[in-house]
Amino acid sequence: MIRVLIADDQALLRGSFRLLVDSTPDFTTVGEAGTGVQAVALAAEHRPDVVLMDVRMPEMDGIEATRHICAGPATAGTRVVILTTFDLDEYVYGALRAGASGFLLKDTRPADLLTGIRVVAAGEGLLSPTVTRRLIDEFARRPEPTRPLPRRLAGVTEREREVLTLIGRGLSNAELAEHLQLSLATVKTHVGRLLTKLAVRDRAQLVIVAYETGLVGPGGPR
Incomplete structure (x- = not known):
């Protein structure tokens, strides 16, 4: 069972992601966070396999929350996938440097999102050719x-x-x-x-x- 924490400041999107995750047989949602601070706290409490992390959130942005989760001793085994509607170069390097294992846009097809979660949960990095090119540009x-x-x-x-x-x-x-x-x-x-x-x-x-x-x-x- 792959345990997922969903962090996004929009309740509607959190609900949509939760429905997708919980409707997949070997996936389960362990919590929802509306702020970066909540994401860090819930990750430490539930120790999910994967966190789906929005970039732009109140109190603490997704990149800083990712840095805290990846550096925390209680969440050493947790992987973070950054999700955003903003296809901006500035996020790519910052997110990966903070410890994120992947980077996806929110318009990614549901099947591809689930595949991405599986890949990251298995310990692989989720880097598309587009993301790799942005790293080169950075x-x-x-x-x-x-x-x-x-x-x-x-x-x-x-x-x-x-x-x-x-x-x-x-x-x-x-x-x-x-x-x-x-x-x-x-x-x-x-x-x-x-x-x-x-x-x-x-x-x-x-x-x-x-x-x-x-x-x-x-x-x-x-």
Whole structure:
């Protein structure tokens, strides 16, 4: 059973999301929050698998609420999917940097939303090609790093760096396997080791690490 917390300041939307979630056999809603502060409190109380988080909410916005949830010891296993009607670049990097595992627009088809929840609950990142392009654009506006951050990548093997670089470019596990001529199981092992060594939650955070350490830049791999 995938346990979902819904955080949105509009009661009608919360009700619609709840109806969708609760009508799906292996899903259940554990709570609804109308503010960011409520979302943080309910997440700590119920420890859901996934939080559907609106960006614009009173008292505390969704990005700050995501930061609190992802950093909280009681909610270490909780994943956050950012939902918004605003397709704005400024939210993408901020949300993922705060620890969000995915980013979807509210006009996403119901079936795709449920699929996204499953993907995130399983520990994967929900990054569409559009979101990956926005990350590239965001880093293109930032100053060039002087060099990769060696301490962050200490203990990462050359093969794992190669995998991390390709993840930063947006490749899926299947695409990684084809590109590197490895089995899918081997690729999953490399990804799992990267998550452990870099102490990150999921694939979305690996993309952030790939950019922040300079392995991947606006023009491609460095």
